[in-house]
Amino acid sequence: MESRSIKKYIRISRRKVARLASLCSNKRLANVKAQMAILPQDSARQIFKALRSAEANYQVKNPNFNTDNLIVRSINVEVGPSFKRMLPRARGSADTIKKRSAHIRVVLTDGQK
Numbered sequence: 001m002e003s004r005s006i007k008k009y010i011r012i013s014r015r016k017v018a019r020l021a022s023l024c025s026n027k028r029l030a031n032v033k034a035q036m037a038i039l040p041q042d043s044a045r046q047i048f049k050a051l052r053s054a055e056a057n058y059q060v061k062n063p064n065f066n067t068d069n070l071i072v073r074s075i076n077v078e079v080g081p082s083f084k085r086m087l088p089r090a091r092g093s094a095d096t097i098k099k100r101s102a103h104i105r106v107v108l109t110d111g112q113k
Contacts, residue, residue, distance in 0.1 A: 071109050
């Protein structure tokens with residue numbers, strides 16, 4: 001049985017989140033949560049929140065199951081919308097600034113089919 005969680009519109013670029021998400025797939029939930037809790041990056045905090053949400057979703061379905069035995073099957077990080085801002089430059093021109101965002105999709109499983 002599996003459980004899913006989606007955290008949308010995170011104001012961190014996809015590349016920064018995906019770098020930490022690649023460390024997490026196919027590992028035990030307890031190990032991944034401990035690892036994300038001590039990392040200083042803000043993206044680690046957002047991944048931790050998505051993992052906790054998926055864990056809570058699993059507990060709603062199976063209240064008597066020990067969630068430390070869950071396995072992180074996959075963490076997908078997708079590109080979210082970008083806010084476009086203008087930065088004034090010399091001679092009346094302007095540069096665009098893209099404030100990027102991301103979506104995190106977490107899938108947990110108990111290892112059984």
